[in-house]
Amino acid sequence: MPAPYSSDQVRKAGQAFWTPAGGGLAILVAIHLTPKPLGEQNIRLAMTVAYFACIFVALWALGKPRDDYMKALYGWRYREGGPALEQHVRLYLSALNRLVTALTAVLAVFTASIAIKVFAKWPQLDLIVPAVDVAGWAWWLSLLALLAFPVWGRSRISNVSQRHQLLREALDTADFTPQKMPSLGQPTQTQIIREAPAVEAVTEGISAPAASNGTGRTITRTPWSSGAAARVRPCACSMPCSTDFSRRGSTPPARLLPSFSTPRAISAASSAPSAPPTAVNATSW
Numbered sequence: 001m002p003a004p005y006s007s008d009q010v011r012k013a014g015q016a017f018w019t020p021a022g023g024g025l026a027i028l029v030a031i032h033l034t035p036k037p038l039g040e041q042n043i044r045l046a047m048t049v050a051y052f053a054c055i056f057v058a059l060w061a062l063g064k065p066r067d068d069y070m071k072a073l074y075g076w077r078y079r080e081g082g083p084a085l086e087q088h089v090r091l092y093l094s095a096l097n098r099l100v101t102a103l104t105a106v107l108a109v110f111t112a113s114i115a116i117k118v119f120a121k122w123p124q125l126d127l128i129v130p131a132v133d134v135a136g137w138a139w140w141l142s143l144l145a146l147l148a149f150p151v152w153g154r155s156r157i158s159n160v161s162q163r164h165q166l167l168r169e170a171l172d173t174a175d176f177t178p179q180k181m182p183s184l185g186q187p188t189q190t191q192i193i194r195e196a197p198a199v200e201a202v203t204e205g206i207s208a209p210a211a212s213n214g215t216g217r218t219i220t221r222t223p224w225s226s227g228a229a230a231r232v233r234p235c236a237c238s239m240p241c242s243t244d245f246s247r248r249g250s251t252p253p254a255r256l257l258p259s260f261s262t263p264r265a266i267s268a269a270s271s272a273p274s275a276p277p278t279a280v281n282a283t284s285w
Contacts, residue, residue, distance in 0.1 A: 005072045005073075005075040005076040005079065006076065007076060009072050009076070010069075010072045010073050010076045013065075013068050013069040013071075013072040013073070014069050014072075014073070016065050016068065016069065017061055017065040017066050017068070017069040020057050020058070020060070020061040020065065021057075021058050021061035021062070021065075021066075023054075023057075024054035024055070024057040024058040024061070025054070025058060027050065027051075027054045028051060028054050028055070031047050031050065031051050031054075034047070041122075045122055045124060048118065048119070048122075049119075052111065052114075052115040052118075055111050056108065056111065059104050059107055059108050059111070062100055062104050063100070063101065063104060066100065067093070067097050067100075070093055070096070071093060074089045074092075074093060075089075076179060077178040077179045077180075078176075078178055079179075080176065080179075081171075081174065081176045081178070082174070082176070084170065084174075085167075085170055085171065085174055085176065088163070088166055088167040088170045089167060091163050091166075092160070092163040092164055092166075092167050095156070095159040095160045095163045096160050096163075098156055098159075099153070099156040099157060099159075099160050102153060102156060103149065103153070106142055106145045106146055106149065107142075107146070109138055109141075109142040109145075110138075110139065110142035110143060110146060112135075112138070113135040113136070113138040113139035113142060114135075114139065116128055116131050116132065116134075116135035117132060117135050117136070117139070120132045120135075
């Protein structure tokens with residue numbers, strides 16, 4: 001399976017599939033319900049062309065757009081299922097793609113043969129009259145192929161059924177629950193992470209008093225163990241990060257302190273050039 005998909009990518013792939021498929025079916029229904037005047041031949045021809053065009057668009061949507069959508073959906077739902085479960089998903093989607101491709105190819109030939117025979121009746125499209133005989137043979141062959149599909153396509157159907165059963169068994173025996181798409185209007189996990197602040201400083205009203213290290217330097221600090229913490233926004237893996245010190249309850253390394261918004265101001269009240277520097281007691285932090 002490719003790189004893990006996000007919920008936004010799944011939504012985009014779903015729109016790329018459902019928009020042509022659903023739009024084509026809606027136009028087909030509208031053409032059936034629209035009154036067709038007998039005198040307006042050009043309007044009837046345009047509606048006929050749009051009718052068959054919508055059928056071909058719907059069949060095209062069952063190909064690559066549907067395959068991309070299912071890969072994105074299953075890739076997002078099973079991205080944390082492990083290599084074994086991901087392999088079952090790949091095999092199932094591959095078998096389903098072979099089945100749908102064979103079926104849509106036969107349906108496309110069947111629809112094209114009907115379209116040629118219908119368009120040959122229009123005087124404006126008399127150029128396709130010589131193809132009527134070929135369309136007749138294609139219609140009979142595609143019709144027989146559709147009727148006999150359970151026979152010659154039995155291996156494809158059986159393969160899809162077996163792959164789906166193996167996927168269900170692997171899911172039942174694995175300690176894993178597939179992700180579910182958020183409902184309409186509910187923000188996705190990616191949106192929540194993007195909108196959350198990178199660092200959130202949380203204080204509980206407890207601060208450490210100013211201290212002096214004996215060299216005239218005053219240090220004002222808020223100890224990490226006395227109620228001040230930096231909550232680092234977790235990453236998409238939902239695992240405890242090594243920099244989430246509020247969860248670990250430990251003192252952050254000195255090299256990470258400047259990147260946090262913890263109040264740590266060191267002001268020099270007075271300094272003597274000849275006085276050697278004195279180390280600050282580490283336990284006071």
